Amino acid sequence: MTTRIAICCPGKPLRRARAERVEELAAAEFPAAELVFHPQCFLETGHFAGDDATRRDAFVDLANDPANDAVWFGMGGYGACRIAAEAMTRLGEAAREKVYVGYSDAGTMLGALYRHGIGRPVHGPLLGDIKREGGADAMRRVLRLLTGAAVPLEAGLDERPAAAFNLMTLAMLVGTDLMPDLAGHVVLVEEVAEHLYAVDRLFFHVTQHLSGVAGLRLGRITAVPENDRPFGMEADEIARHWCAKAGIPYLGRADIGHDAANALVPFGRASAVAEGASEA
Amino acid sequence: MTTRIAICCPGKPLRRARAERVEELAAAEFPAAELVFHPQCFLETGHFAGDDATRRDAFVDLANDPANDAVWFGMGGYGACRIAAEAMTRLGEAAREKVYVGYSDAGTMLGALYRHGIGRPVHGPLLGDIKREGGADAMRRVLRLLTGAAVPLEAGLDERPAAAFNLMTLAMLVGTDLMPDLAGHVVLVEEVAEHLYAVDRLFFHVTQHLSGVAGLRLGRITAVPENDRPFGMEADEIARHWCAKAGIPYLGRADIGHDAANALVPFGRASAVAEGASEA
Numbered sequence: 001m002t003t004r005i006a007i008c009c010p011g012k013p014l015r016r017a018r019a020e021r022v023e024e025l026a027a028a029e030f031p032a033a034e035l036v037f038h039p040q041c042f043l044e045t046g047h048f049a050g051d052d053a054t055r056r057d058a059f060v061d062l063a064n065d066p067a068n069d070a071v072w073f074g075m076g077g078y079g080a081c082r083i084a085a086e087a088m089t090r091l092g093e094a095a096r097e098k099v100y101v102g103y104s105d106a107g108t109m110l111g112a113l114y115r116h117g118i119g120r121p122v123h124g125p126l127l128g129d130i131k132r133e134g135g136a137d138a139m140r141r142v143l144r145l146l147t148g149a150a151v152p153l154e155a156g157l158d159e160r161p162a163a164a165f166n167l168m169t170l171a172m173l174v175g176t177d178l179m180p181d182l183a184g185h186v187v188l189v190e191e192v193a194e195h196l197y198a199v200d201r202l203f204f205h206v207t208q209h210l211s212g213v214a215g216l217r218l219g220r221i222t223a224v225p226e227n228d229r230p231f232g233m234e235a236d237e238i239a240r241h242w243c244a245k246a247g248i249p250y251l252g253r254a255d256i257g258h259d260a261a262n263a264l265v266p267f268g269r270a271s272a273v274a275e276g277a278s279e280a
Numbered sequence: 281m282t283t284r285i286a287i288c289c290p291g292k293p294l295r296r297a298r299a300e301r302v303e304e305l306a307a308a309e310f311p312a313a314e315l316v317f318h319p320q321c322f323l324e325t326g327h328f329a330g331d332d333a334t335r336r337d338a339f340v341d342l343a344n345d346p347a348n349d350a351v352w353f354g355m356g357g358y359g360a361c362r363i364a365a366e367a368m369t370r371l372g373e374a375a376r377e378k379v380y381v382g383y384s385d386a387g388t389m390l391g392a393l394y395r396h397g398i399g400r401p402v403h404g405p406l407l408g409d410i411k412r413e414g415g416a417d418a419m420r421r422v423l424r425l426l427t428g429a430a431v432p433l434e435a436g437l438d439e440r441p442a443a444a445f446n447l448m449t450l451a452m453l454v455g456t457d458l459m460p461d462l463a464g465h466v467v468l469v470e471e472v473a474e475h476l477y478a479v480d481r482l483f484f485h486v487t488q489h490l491s492g493v494a495g496l497r498l499g500r501i502t503a504v505p506e507n508d509r510p511f512g513m514e515a516d517e518i519a520r521h522w523c524a525k526a527g528i529p530y531l532g533r534a535d536i537g538h539d540a541a542n543a544l545v546p547f548g549r550a551s552a553v554a555e556g557a558s559e560a
Contacts, residue, residue: 044509046510078481174455177488230326232325
């Protein structure tokens with residue numbers, strides 16, 4: 001039985017060479033997976049992979065097509081918040097049966113889907129992550145997940161529901177009409193290419209908006225630009241500081257980040273997605 | 281009659297050479313102004329001008345001292361959100377009689393003061409802006425304001441209350457316990473050294489949190505880093521886009537920004553501050 005995986009890009013475009021590499025890998029190792037790239041993936045309109053209407057419609061078409069089993073986001077970058085709200089209003093029944101995989105800016109789509117209870121959002125590698133060192137293994141994890149094979153999820157997920165976000169993406173979601181209710185959730189965050197003072201500032205903002213969560217776990221904070229002086233605190237001290245101020249339990253590190261090791265984190269209960277995967 | 285102006289730094293430290301230049305200018309041109317620098321201004325603790333308790337206490341001491349007529353923030357940078365909430369709980373009656381001037385990260389202090397109805401927050405040059413081209417004129421505007429002399433405010437302020445913020449600073453304030461109620465206000469925003477995609481993202485976030493404001497005005501968006509591709513929209517198109525989405529009237533440009541021309545914008549009604557200044 002074939003798993004049809006449809007790819008679109010809510011933010012920036014995907015390079016064709018990356019698409020081809022993942023197609024080759026899937027053809028060689030995952031004969032049960034069929035990858036379908038929406039042509040929108042390769043468009044370039046200023047910063048974006050096509051204008052807002054084009055990106056929105058590409059996603060909506062893929063999600064509403066009953067022939068597709070999953071939507072895999074090709075790239076992050078920036079742009080999902082420009083299309084997510086309108087996209088949600090156009091999703092039909094077929095969109096509810098799907099798994100959605102991505103992270104970084106595409107986490108905006110996952111958050112909006114989760115808010116509306118549509119499908120199974122899963123934080124995990126973007127298709128474009130094939131470019132990273134170890135990227136092939138990242139692709140294999142997603143393809144295993146989507147074809148219903150056994151695959152490790154983020155370690156330490158328990159019966160409490162979880163959600164994972166890029167920190168900046170989450171900071172922009174909180175309080176908006178895209179933000180899911182994360183009460184009782186373990187929330188995992190990661191960041192890339194932000195100064196530590198900016199990470200600190202984002203933690204101030206996010207922790208004030210996350211009251212009621214079960215706890216927070218810190219993924220990798222990578223590619224921190226060099227500043228004119230050291231910040232004076234490491235990332236986990238920042239997380240501890242703001243969690244303590246906000247009364248949020250700090251639950252330690254998480255295996256997520258802008259790298260090929262970026263773990264799979266199903267939104268909601270991990271056990272539920274495992275069942276969903278084996279049903280598929 | 282002397283106006284005693286006390287200076288502290290809620291974020292990063294002030295260089296002594298800048299303090300000395302402003303002292304000289306004030307001595308030569310504003311004999312009625314007395315500048316008092318809290319020693320905290322010159323401390324260096326990692327990123328900050330002293331640790332959180334030191335910066336907080338410096339501000340609280342200056343604000344609570346009845347001998348001071350105004351608190352002028354020396355520098356922005358980052359750090360005010362780490363001290364503002366605790367500082368507000370320690371302010372007494374003398375803090376209510378003062379004018380507070382600054383912007384950028386120090387806008388966090390202004391926002392928190394305005395939320396609590398304490399004193400007269402005014403968006404305007406930081407003392408450290410003496411370093412900028414035209415910085416002496418920026419100092420003169422603040423010194424005229426604080427000594428009760430006639431001085432131009434941001435053009436176009438009317439009977440509606442106003443508030444002005446750095447866009448990132450405002451984005452981090454919204455929804456937190458530092459955020460003032462801006463219903464009915466004209467809100468002015470400016471930004472520096474952010475990519476246009478980041479400005480767009482901040483507008484998404486901020487406009488969702490600003491429902492009920494009278495309108496939004498766009499200051500200067502400067503020092504935009506070069507990206508690997510053009511964003512495809514100018515800053516005022518971004519502002520128009522998100523204001524339209526959120527149903528916020530877009531009221532055009534404003535004369536604020538990270539430069540020496542950065543206009544004075546009293547929080548609340550401009551007429552009220554003009555009366556306050558002439559009483560002083």
